[in-house]
Amino acid sequence: MMKLTHLACGIALAVATTAASAGDKIIYLTFDDGPMNATPALIDILDEAGVKATFYFNGWHFDGIGDENEDQAVAALQKALDSGHIIANHSYSHMVHNCVGKTDVDANSGAECNATAMHNVRSYQNPALDASKFDKNLGSFRQYIPNIDSYPNFKGTSLARLPYTNGWRVSRDFKSDGLCATTDEFQPWDPRNQCDPANPFHSSLMGIEVSSLLADKGYVIHGWDLDWAPENWGIQFPAESLTEPDVLVAKVGAAMNSCAPKTLKPDNSTSHTFPCGHPLHNDKVVILTHDFLFEDGKRGQGATKNLPKLREFLALAKAAGYTFDTLDNYAPAWQENVSYQAGDYVSQGNVIYKAVIAHTSQAPWAPVKDGSNLWVVDMASRLWASNVAYKAGEEVVYKNATYRVTIDHTSQTGWEPDAAASVTLFDKL
Numbered sequence: 001m002m003k004l005t006h007l008a009c010g011i012a013l014a015v016a017t018t019a020a021s022a023g024d025k026i027i028y029l030t031f032d033d034g035p036m037n038a039t040p041a042l043i044d045i046l047d048e049a050g051v052k053a054t055f056y057f058n059g060w061h062f063d064g065i066g067d068e069n070e071d072q073a074v075a076a077l078q079k080a081l082d083s084g085h086i087i088a089n090h091s092y093s094h095m096v097h098n099c100v101g102k103t104d105v106d107a108n109s110g111a112e113c114n115a116t117a118m119h120n121v122r123s124y125q126n127p128a129l130d131a132s133k134f135d136k137n138l139g140s141f142r143q144y145i146p147n148i149d150s151y152p153n154f155k156g157t158s159l160a161r162l163p164y165t166n167g168w169r170v171s172r173d174f175k176s177d178g179l180c181a182t183t184d185e186f187q188p189w190d191p192r193n194q195c196d197p198a199n200p201f202h203s204s205l206m207g208i209e210v211s212s213l214l215a216d217k218g219y220v221i222h223g224w225d226l227d228w229a230p231e232n233w234g235i236q237f238p239a240e241s242l243t244e245p246d247v248l249v250a251k252v253g254a255a256m257n258s259c260a261p262k263t264l265k266p267d268n269s270t271s272h273t274f275p276c277g278h279p280l281h282n283d284k285v286v287i288l289t290h291d292f293l294f295e296d297g298k299r300g301q302g303a304t305k306n307l308p309k310l311r312e313f314l315a316l317a318k319a320a321g322y323t324f325d326t327l328d329n330y331a332p333a334w335q336e337n338v339s340y341q342a343g344d345y346v347s348q349g350n351v352i353y354k355a356v357i358a359h360t361s362q363a364p365w366a367p368v369k370d371g372s373n374l375w376v377v378d379m380a381s382r383l384w385a386s387n388v389a390y391k392a393g394e395e396v397v398y399k400n401a402t403y404r405v406t407i408d409h410t411s412q413t414g415w416e417p418d419a420a421a422s423v424t425l426f427d428k429l
C-alpha cells in the first residue's frame, strides 16, 4: 500500500482541478450506416462549426453492396479520418446476412434485403456469426486503408454499436439492452407487434448475447438517448420530415439527465433496462442520426433540406450552452493533477477504470490494467481479468467456464477462478 502513504502528503491538492467541470452538458452526435457519398458534406458542416462527431461505419459500402449512393465511400472514410472525427464499428453489413427471406447466410447485398422490407425482424440469430461481422468490418477498413490503425481517431477496435439496437455496454454496472430491438415476426412499428420486455423475442436475446461477446472483446458499446429521425420511417420520403433544429434542441434538454432514453417510437429504440442516474450518463445526451438522411435521392431532398438543419442545430445547441464531444471521451480521459473521488470513472488507453480511493492524480499513478491501488478496471466484459473489483454474485468467464463470485475482492494474478488460492472466491457453475 505504498501509494497510500504518498497520497497522505497531498502535495498537489491545493492546485488540483475537479474531475468534471460542473455545468458542462455534452451532446454526442453520432451518424450511423455510412460512409457513403452523403458523408463528406456532413463533415464539411461539422468542420465549419468546429464540432467532432462519432461515425459508426459499415464496410460493405466500400464493396458497393450497401444499396446506397456509395461509389465515394472510401474517399468519405479518408476524409473522416483526416478531419479527426471518430470512426467506430457498426458491423460489416448491418446484419443483412440474417435478412428474412434469405437462405444463404453469407449473402450480403443491401438491395436483396431492402427488397424484403423486413428490417429489424430476426436481425440476430447466431451470436458468434453475428459478432464476427464486426471483425469482418475491421478487415474491410484495413483492406481499403491499410494504415488505418495508425490514426488515433480510428476506434474500430474499441467502440461499437449494434445495428437496430439501443444496447449499451459501457462499464460493469452501466449496461442496458434493447429488449424490443429486433422482433421475430412483425416490424417493430407494425400494430400487430407486441413486445413484452419480460418475455423478449428470440432475436432480441441473441442480440444481447452479441453485445456481451463484443464487450468480452474489449468493446465499449453506446446506444442513443435521442434519435434525430423522420416523423415516420414508414413514409416514402423520410428525409423530408427530419425534426426541426429548434425542436431538436428542446428534445435534447428533455432527454438530458432523464431516467431513460426518450425515443420510444418505434419501440425498438427503447432501452428497457437502462441504469437510471448512472454517473457515466450524467449531463450527457447521445444523438443518433444517419448519413443517408442528408442526401438528395431516394429518401427525398435530404441534402437540400437537412444540411441547413444540421448547420442550424449546431449553432443553436452551442448558443444554448451545450458542448459537443465524441464517444471515445464518454468516460473522461485520465489526467494528471486532478482531484478524483472514489467511484469516479476515467478512460485511459481505451480502458475504463473506476477510482477506488480519493486522491490527486500524478503521472506515476496513472491507471494500469495489471494492477493499481488507486484504480480498478471497469469494462463491461464478463471475461475474468486482473485488477477488477468483483462483487459477490457477479458471473465471470474464464477458460470457457463460468464462475460466480462468492466474496467481494479485487482480482490479481494468482487469484484466477481456477487457481487453488482462490477456491473461496468463486463457485464454478
Ligand SMILES: [Zn+2]
Pocket: 032, 033, 090, 094, 162, 163, 164
Ligand atoms: Zn445502423
